[in-house]
Amino acid sequence: MASSPSISRWSSTAPPVMGVIYAPVLGTTYTGVVGQGATLAEDGKATSAISVRDVPEEGVTVLASRRHGDKETLEAFLKGRPLAGVKNAGSSLKFCLLAAGEADVYPRFGNTMEWDTAAGHAILLAAGGRVTTEDGEPLRYAKSPLLNPYFIAWGKLT
Secondary structure: OOOOOOHHHOOOOOOOOEEEEEEOOOOEEEEEEOOOEEEEEEOOOOOEEEOOOOOOOOOEEEEEOOOOOOHHHHHHHHOOOOEEEEEEOOHHHHHHHHHOOOOOEEEEOOOOEHHHHHHHHHHHHHOOOEEEEOOOOEOOOOOOOOEOOOEEEEOOOO
């Protein structure tokens, strides 16, 4: 009789490897498989490959939340960076906008759980981005508790 895998075999250092986010109101589906790439499927259109973008000369576009976060911490994070604009979107869609090259950085200085971020994280990784904690370490999963530390999702911006 084969034994089932136990949670102790999970590695808290492993990032998510596959994600799917469907936004029914927008008619869009984002997918990503690390090592294979990321895609965007829009209702009535062919599926297309997506990837993070180079930062435009006019500055970075930041993804922020209307309801979550700390305005002062965000301002301190952005200090000294040329800013082209700020866009608001739902949490999981922020990862997708980065992956599709529509923005450059998503700093999250508020609470999230692993299930809030894992699919978007995988899509962003598959598109060439990354997600780190405030101190630059990779965002980790399968930890206890499942609460994420504050993090920064990055396109090509360093």
